[in-house]
Amino acid sequence: xxxxxxxxxxxxxxxxxxxxxxxxxxxxxxxxxxxxxxxxxxxxxxxxxxxxxxxxxxxxxxxxxxxxxxxxxxxxxxxxxxxxxxxxxxxxxxxxxxxxxxxxxxxxxxxxxxxxxxxxxxxxxxxxxxxxxxxxxxxxxxxxxxxxxxxxxxxxxxxxxxxxxxxxxxxxxxxxxxxxxxxxxxxxxxxxxxxxxxxxxxxxxxxxxxxxxxxxxxxxxxxxxxxxxxxxxxxxxxxxxxxxxxxxxxxxxxxxxxxxxxxxxxxxxxxxxxxxxxxxxxxxxxxxxxxxxxxxxxxxxxxxxxxxx
Amino acid sequence: xxxxxxxxxxxxxxxxxxxxxxxxxxxxxxxxxxxxxxxxxxxxxxxxxxxxxxxxxxxxxxxxxxxxxxxxxxxxxxxxxxxxxxxxxxxxxxxxxxxxxxxxxxxxxxxxxxxxxxxxxxxxxxxxxxxxxxxxxxxxxxxxxxxxxxxxxxxxxxxxxxxxxxxxxxxxxxxxxxxxxxxxxxxxxxxxxxxxxxxxxxxxxxxxxxxxxxxxxxxxxxxxxxxxxxxxxxxxxxxxxxxxxxxxxxxxxxxxxxxxxxxxxxxxxxxxxxxxxxxxxxxxxxxxxxxxxxxxxxx
Numbered sequence: 001x002x003x004x005x006x007x008x009x010x011x012x013x014x015x016x017x018x019x020x021x022x023x024x025x026x027x028x029x030x031x032x033x034x035x036x037x038x039x040x041x042x043x044x045x046x047x048x049x050x051x052x053x054x055x056x057x058x059x060x061x062x063x064x065x066x067x068x069x070x071x072x073x074x075x076x077x078x079x080x081x082x083x084x085x086x087x088x089x090x091x092x093x094x095x096x097x098x099x100x101x102x103x104x105x106x107x108x109x110x111x112x113x114x115x116x117x118x119x120x121x122x123x124x125x126x127x128x129x130x131x132x133x134x135x136x137x138x139x140x141x142x143x144x145x146x147x148x149x150x151x152x153x154x155x156x157x158x159x160x161x162x163x164x165x166x167x168x169x170x171x172x173x174x175x176x177x178x179x180x181x182x183x184x185x186x187x188x189x190x191x192x193x194x195x196x197x198x199x200x201x202x203x204x205x206x207x208x209x210x211x212x213x214x215x216x217x218x219x220x221x222x223x224x225x226x227x228x229x230x231x232x233x234x235x236x237x238x239x240x241x242x243x244x245x246x247x248x249x250x251x252x253x254x255x256x257x258x259x260x261x262x263x264x265x266x267x268x269x270x271x272x273x274x275x276x277x278x279x280x281x282x283x284x285x286x287x288x289x290x291x292x293x294x295x296x297x298x299x300x301x302x303x304x305x306x307x308x309x
Numbered sequence: 310x311x312x313x314x315x316x317x318x319x320x321x322x323x324x325x326x327x328x329x330x331x332x333x334x335x336x337x338x339x340x341x342x343x344x345x346x347x348x349x350x351x352x353x354x355x356x357x358x359x360x361x362x363x364x365x366x367x368x369x370x371x372x373x374x375x376x377x378x379x380x381x382x383x384x385x386x387x388x389x390x391x392x393x394x395x396x397x398x399x400x401x402x403x404x405x406x407x408x409x410x411x412x413x414x415x416x417x418x419x420x421x422x423x424x425x426x427x428x429x430x431x432x433x434x435x436x437x438x439x440x441x442x443x444x445x446x447x448x449x450x451x452x453x454x455x456x457x458x459x460x461x462x463x464x465x466x467x468x469x470x471x472x473x474x475x476x477x478x479x480x481x482x483x484x485x486x487x488x489x490x491x492x493x494x495x496x497x498x499x500x501x502x503x504x505x506x507x508x509x510x511x512x513x514x515x516x517x518x519x520x521x522x523x524x525x526x527x528x529x530x531x532x533x534x535x536x537x538x539x540x541x542x543x544x545x546x547x548x549x550x551x552x553x554x555x556x557x558x559x560x561x562x563x564x565x566x567x568x569x570x571x572x573x574x575x576x577x578x579x580x581x582x583x584x585x586x587x588x589x590x591x592x593x594x595x596x597x598x599x600x601x602x603x604x605x606x607x608x
Contacts, residue, residue, distance in 0.1 A: 044515070045410075045411075048407050048410060048411070051407060052404065052407050052408065052420060055400075055404055055424075055483045055485055056420075056423055056424065058482055058483050059424060059427055059483065059485055059486040060427060062427075062430075062435060062438040062439065062442065063427060063430060065438060065441065065442060065450055066430075066434070066438055077448055078447065078448065080453055081448060081449075081450055081453050082450070082453050082454065082457075121327060121328050121331075124324050124325075124327070124328075125324065125325050125327075125328045127324070128320075128321045128324035128325050129321075129325070131321075132320065132321035132324075134318075134321040134322065137321075140325060140329075143329075143332075143337075144328070144332065147332065147336050149592075149593070149596075150336070150340055150589065151540070151543070151544050151585070151588055151589050151592055152544065153544055153565055153568060153584075153585050153588055154339075154340060154343050154582075154585040154586065154588070154589050155335075155336065155339035155340055155343060155585075156568075156569075156572065156581075156585070157339075157343065157346075157572050157578045157581050157582055157585070158338065158339035158340075158342040158343050158346075158582075159335060159339045160572075160573075161342075161355045161578075162334060162335065162338070162339065164355055165355065165356075177331065177334075177335060178335045180331060181328070181331035181332050181334070181335040181336060182332075182335060182336055184328055184331075188328070213317065213320040214320070217324075238428070241431065242431055242432045242433075244432070244433055244547045245547055245569075249573065259431055259433070260431055260432070260433035261433075263431070263433050263434060263437065264433060264437075264551065267437055274441070274448070277437075281430070281434040281437070281438065284431055284434060285429050285430045285431065285434065288428075288429040288430075288431075289426075289429040291429075292426070292428075292429050296422065299425075300418075300421060300422065300425065300491065303425070303488045303491050304488070304491045304492065304494070304495045
């Protein structure tokens with residue numbers, strides 16, 4: 001009995017995976033366009049490319065400014081900011097590294113922990129809503145969805161008061177707890193939609209085997225909803241990584257600050273020696289850049305996915 | 310057996326319990342408190358016996374709407390909303406169209422990646438970089454560019470009441486590096502290609518195809534970005550706080566900044582809550598407006 005259910009589960013897992021509930025957006029173009037069409041260079045396609053390049057260059061302009069000036073001494077900066085000045089001044093990177101490394105670490109830990117928390121809560125709650133039938137289900141779900149309509153400015157003052165009263169000011173919990181509560185809302189919505197599309201047989205088989213509900217969540221549901229959890233985690237991660245207002249309110253001491261706050265402080269203290277500042281900007285972009293490079297496809301799909309639903 | 314059955318019934322409730330405990334503390338209670346306290350003179354401090362906490366009818370709201378800075382900040386936001394909606398709906402759509410017209414699958418993907426890569430830079434860095442680009446001294450990028458063309462007089466775009474709002478709007482030009490582009494692209498990719506082929510056979514040119522097929526069939530994407538832009542412009546004040554602090558004077562002041570200063574510089578929590586309630590109402594109104602504008606059936 002056990003063996004058969006196991007294989008049945010595996011089969012369904014496979015079909016689910018191959019069916020790919022997450023629609024890859026490139027597929028229609030791929031299927032419908034003949035692969036080797038004769039390449040013709042038309043005026044339109046040249047204009048198209050030129051315009052795209054102009055837009056791209058403009059988009060990347062701030063990044064260019066940042067890179068070029070991160071290799072300059074204060075004097076070289078006065079000599080012009082549009083192109084590299086030689087010799088390149090690498091000391092900026094060492095200075096910036098010592099200055100903001102602890103803050104990058106703060107940002108990484110708080111982002112990773114909060115993202116893990118959100119992903120777990122979204123999976124657990126979204127699964128409960130998608131899989132079970134229970135009384136007042138839609139009412140409960142509605143209560144969660146309401147939070148999508150509430151602007152964060154409305155809850156800012158009372159949340160600050162709560163954090164003060166819980167004596168969490170200037171600790172990482174002041175970020176972590178609010179993040180995983182309001183940050184999970186969107187994820188719950190996405191996971192519920194995904195779970196409802198799963199074929200019911202997977203769980204039937206588990207039920208016959210007498211596996212309890214919590215285990216069937218861990219061992220059967222979680223592997224099945226991996227795709228949507230990737231989306232949930234990437235969206236959450238971007239939010240937490242970039243958040244400025246809330247950390248600005250609840251974090252006070254320099255060594256606790258997350259990256260955006262540390263850069264702001266650095267900016268105010270640095271004065272004329274902006275070179276080190278630019279190096280700091282670059283260093284603080286690296287963690288997400290690495291993540292982006294290693295998860296390119298997931299990243300691109302998730303951004304679309306999260307927004308389209 | 311009975312216990313087991315009970316457990317089975319309780320499972321879903323147990324599973325949704327953690328998030329409800331968290332939401333109760335960090336969402337529901339704050340929301341209700343905010344709305345209630347918007348009718349209170351709530352100021353000074355949070356602990357009992359410290360500060361003021363008394364019901365004062367609608368005095369907060371009256372105080373707000375009689376404050377010229379309140380109206381100035383909403384006027385500025387209106388500028389940012391209108392221009393923001395315009396640029397967010399046009400530029401990313403055009404670039405998505407241009408990328409979509411590249412039939413090579415790989416170069417198509419590479420173009421999208423190239424526009425998304427800047428998202429790895431923290432938004433605070435982007436703000437600070439633009440502040441540097443606009444810097445009024447010799448070091449600023451714009452002033453450097455101007456001196457290349459022989460203009461020696463420095464410009465101070467952020468420090469001038471006439472130009473500051475436009476300067477802020479032009480941060481992030483051409484407004485394509487982000488999710489809006491991907492949303493439009495997904496919309497275009499979802500349109501059945503046979504429609505375009507049929508139109509080509511009928512002799513439609515590119516512009517006609519865009520206006521008769523792509524634009525109407527991306528209606529949902531337009532609606533979504535409209536709503537997101539409005540919400541973003543009403544809510545976001547960190548950008549302005551970072552680059553201008555609302556100045557010069559109050560010429561780039563926005564409601565979010567007004568509220569933030571009221572709550573955390575003047576400790577007037579009741580007034581700030583009233584401002585928050587007004588901001589929520591404005592967002593709801595524009596959300597509804599978005600539904601109305603984009604609900605017209607087009608075929």
